[in-house]
Amino acid sequence: xxxxxxxxxxxxxxMLLLTFGLxxxxxxxxxxAFYRQATIAxxxxxxxxxxxxxxxxxxxxxxxxxxTSLAEASATARSRAQRVTTIEGHQAVMSAFANALxxxxxxxxxxxxxxxxxxxxxxxxxxxGQWVVVDEDARPGRAAxxxxxxxxxxxxxADAVARERLGGFRADWxxxxxxxxxxxxxxxxxxxxxxxxxxxxxxRDADGTREIAMDWQPVARDSVIHRxxxxxxxxxxxxxxxxxxxxxxxxxxxxxARAPAVIADARAHAAQLRAAPxxxxxxxxxxxxxxxxxxxxxxxxxxEDAVPKDDACPSAWRASxxxxxxxxxxxxxxxxxxxxxxxxxxxxxxxxxxxxxDAGEAFSRPPRACPREKATPQRNGPKVLLLTDxxxxxSCLLVTQLFRELGALHIGEATDxxxxxxxxxxxxxxxxxxxxxxxxxxxxxxxxxxxxFEPDIAYAGDLTDTQAVERWVSSNAERWMSLPRWxx
Numbered sequence: 001x002x003x004x005x006x007x008x009x010x011x012x013x014x015m016l017l018l019t020f021g022l023x024x025x026x027x028x029x030x031x032x033a034f035y036r037q038a039t040i041a042x043x044x045x046x047x048x049x050x051x052x053x054x055x056x057x058x059x060x061x062x063x064x065x066x067x068t069s070l071a072e073a074s075a076t077a078r079s080r081a082q083r084v085t086t087i088e089g090h091q092a093v094m095s096a097f098a099n100a101l102x103x104x105x106x107x108x109x110x111x112x113x114x115x116x117x118x119x120x121x122x123x124x125x126x127x128x129g130q131w132v133v134v135d136e137d138a139r140p141g142r143a144a145x146x147x148x149x150x151x152x153x154x155x156x157x158a159d160a161v162a163r164e165r166l167g168g169f170r171a172d173w174x175x176x177x178x179x180x181x182x183x184x185x186x187x188x189x190x191x192x193x194x195x196x197x198x199x200x201x202x203x204r205d206a207d208g209t210r211e212i213a214m215d216w217q218p219v220a221r222d223s224v225i226h227r228x229x230x231x232x233x234x235x236x237x238x239x240x241x242x243x244x245x246x247x248x249x250x251x252x253x254x255x256x257a258r259a260p261a262v263i264a265d266a267r268a269h270a271a272q273l274r275a276a277p278x279x280x281x282x283x284x285x286x287x288x289x290x291x292x293x294x295x296x297x298x299x300x301x302x303x304e305d306a307v308p309k310d311d312a313c314p315s316a317w318r319a320s321x322x323x324x325x326x327x328x329x330x331x332x333x334x335x336x337x338x339x340x341x342x343x344x345x346x347x348x349x350x351x352x353x354x355x356x357x358d359a360g361e362a363f364s365r366p367p368r369a370c371p372r373e374k375a376t377p378q379r380n381g382p383k384v385l386l387l388t389d390x391x392x393x394x395s396c397l398l399v400t401q402l403f404r405e406l407g408a409l410h411i412g413e414a415t416d417x418x419x420x421x422x423x424x425x426x427x428x429x430x431x432x433x434x435x436x437x438x439x440x441x442x443x444x445x446x447x448x449x450x451x452x453f454e455p456d457i458a459y460a461g462d463l464t465d466t467q468a469v470e471r472w473v474s475s476n477a478e479r480w481m482s483l484p485r486w487x488x
Contacts (some may be wrong), residue, residue: 010041035084036083036084037349038430039080039081039084039089039090039431040081040082042094042429042431049322049436053318053323054318054438055316055440056419056421058362058363060362066102070101072100073096074097076100077093077096080194085353086191087433089192090431091190091192093336094434096194099168099171099172100168103172103419103439104393105418105437106176106353106438108435109435109436111432112191115462116219116220117189117218117219117221118188118218118219119217119224120139120214120215120217121136121137121138121139122135123136123227123228124183124184125180125183126180130149131149131150131183132149133146133147133203134184142212143205143210148205150201151203153198154199154204162397169245170185172417177392177415177417178390178416180232180390181220181232181391184232185228189216200213200214200216232390233462235391236284236285236464236466237284240261240262241259244474246276246278247276247277247279247473248273248280249282250297251321252282252286252293253284254288254289255286255288256290256337257337260336261299262297263293266301267300270300273382274382277383278472278473278481279382279385280387281387282398283387283388284387284463285389285390286388287393287394288390290334291402292393294395294402294403295402298403298406302406306375306376306381309341309373313443313445314349315423315441315443316363316441316444317363317364317440317441318359319353319361323423323440324354327346327349330351331347334346367442367444369444372445376405376406378406379407384406384407384410385410385473386412388410388413388415389412390414390415392415392451393417393418394424397450397453398453400451405451409457410453411455411473414458414464415453417448417450417452420442420444420448421439422441422442422443
């Protein structure tokens, strides 16, 4: 049986849920007490899981920054949990706790969403450091605001308002890509009890500056969620290998189950790809998966010898029961997507993890820093254009790093960022009201922060418009190929 939480926490959670069930059967529930106790149980359960399973919480890693963040996030969450009276309060506490740990892999995902949030009929995007209205519903007596810039609200700057409403609960504010991902939610109210309701906001457009009363009205989530997603500006690479104006375009939207077919297609066209004047590797919308898939494509384009092997400096897994169970699930879950070398590495990791558990060791191998073998720029290789947007995260960051080292010209938009902690999974919280992410291993050959990666050539247009992006590439590829920085 997998031990997910410490025994006292698990017993406490079970007693809470039993108590809730009996109370519901005997009398009308006290919802405020229910959500307060559920939040307390989930905070304690999450803290226990991180202390037991996450490598950064172990003293052997010497990650004082992570342990400090965990301690501070725990103290804040415990304090806030005492004030929770609603499910929205529960969600706010758990979201802020996870967000404070500095890696979106650790995010909280609620089991239930607010069906009818409130809004003021305005949706914003973060563009060139400003909060711009990109979508709106008309309100009686209010002039159109589409295209206007938010200046501030209730005596505070737009940046200060956004940092409070989004930075504590939806984004790591140090990463611009996450600001862009969270921006459409700036003027959406999901009844978070820990932030104030905005009353008046000032906007600026070509006609001047206007102060607008914030007229909050409920809206069906299903009717607005697609508009929020559109405002995020996230592209979709799709999957496939195709020609483009003399060059080639290789698209991998996610490094998951559909990607191996793209690698097979690339192998079938390897000679054409290597001889092409340019090859676009499009990873717009790519939130990760198995980085080995990106390494396989690099081997097709640059040759097997150009891609460093990652078994010289293997990750150290924290040797907990839950982490071992996760590792043991990999052969069935990932085996057919990975190279033989990657599958062999997983088999060795499983053996090392079991041996560590039997010996009572904290990690599958002694965690030690070791220099990562970087790829050598391939100046005589194909001209590769790596196209990213703000969603590039997790294994997509490792692929971005590899292709940049090999000499690819990075175009598009800056990526997201994460840490050197790896092997991510999600776990249910004791209340059943959501899940939270946890990581099992650490790669000490990597810096503590991986990304964000800034492109060599930024795209100022809409990265969701594939035809426009193709025209941009086609009209500039010849000039880009003459840049001295190609092949770093």
